[in-house]
Amino acid sequence: MSIKLVAIDIDGTLVNNNREITPQVFEAIQQAKAAGVKIVIATGRPLLGVKNILADLNLLDEGDYVITYNGALVQATATGEAFIDEPLTYDDYLDIEMESRRLDTPLHSITMSAVYTHNRNISKYSVNEAYITGLPLKYRTAEEMGKHELVKMMYIDEPEKLDNTIKKLPKRFWERYNIVKSTPFYLEILNKNASKGLAVQHLANKLGITYDETMAIGDEENDRSMLEAVGNPVVMENGNPELKKIAKYITKSNEASGVAHAINEWVLNN
Known part of the structure; x- marks a missing residue:
């Protein structure tokens, strides 16, 4: 059965180590789109932080979709209209913020329009997140966060310290939230119903695409849910x-245009 939807992670997957889309990857995606295959970028970033990639790949047309915030939002790329929206509540914020103080772990929160931190000594990882996403970084107290709709929150720290924090998280956290480690220094906390996997499933259902007609390509643990949710999971040679x-399938590395290899071998040639 032919593949009709391909969900693709960005870092370590779509782009090489210089964060570039190779000509081979570009061409393969254009051929797949021309053949009627839905190419869906699946990322932890907001729409603003991936707009340039979508533009470069000609994925801003009507009928194109993007999975953002690790599955908390699925949006139409042309308009930004949300098809899936699974935010955190203010009660969630207070719970997660209290644990950050108990565990002495820096925290920032992300909305559709900004990165917010309550840490007076602003972490370099909050600065990095604002740079990557293109969102402004703002300081706000916990009391001031009640009026904001939170898409996700992130515990951030040096890798060894963050690993220690993960070991100390209360059991109820794992039951109440979807928790994914997206990099060695970022632990993302989302609504329990927010994941790349659920987002891919819901989008495929919306488009009338069956399980066997779906493919996902990724490299790290935050891609696991979408790899498990599709009929054709593809992991990069450089993957976990x-x-x-x-x-x-195991495709070539991101340095060797592995996304292009996967599309050419298992999408266009089937």
């Missing part, structure tokens, strides 16, 4: 060894 255990 644990993810390769659930892959149907």
Whole structure:
């Protein structure tokens, strides 16, 4: 059965180590789109932080979609209209913020329009997040955050310290939230119903695309849910060894245009 939807992670997958889209990847995606395949970028970033990539890949047309905030939002790329919207509540914020103080771990929160921190000593990782996403970074107290709709929150720290924080998280956190480690220094906390996997499933259902007609390409643990949600999971050669255990296919590395190889071999040639 032919592939009709391909969800693609960005860092370590779509782009090379210089964060560039190679000509081979560009051409493969253009051919797939021309053949009627839905190419869906699936990222932890907001729409603003991925608009340039969508523009470069000609994925801003009517009928194009993007999965943002690791699945908390699915949006039409042309208009920004949300098809799936799974935010955190203010009660969630207070719960997560209290634990950040108990565990002495820096925290920032992300809305559709800004990155917010309550840390007076602003973490370099909050600065990095604002730079990557293109969102402004703002300081606000916990009391001031009640009027903002939060898409996700992130515990941020040096990798060894963050790993220690993860070990100390209360059991109820794992039951109440979707928690994914997107980089060695970012632990993302989302609505329980927000994940790349659920987003891919809901979008495929909306478009009338079956399980066997879906493919996802990724490299890290925050891609696991979408790899498990599709009929054709593809893991990059440079990907996490644990993810390769659930892959149907292993493609070339991001440095060797692995996304292009996957599309050419298992989408266009089938």
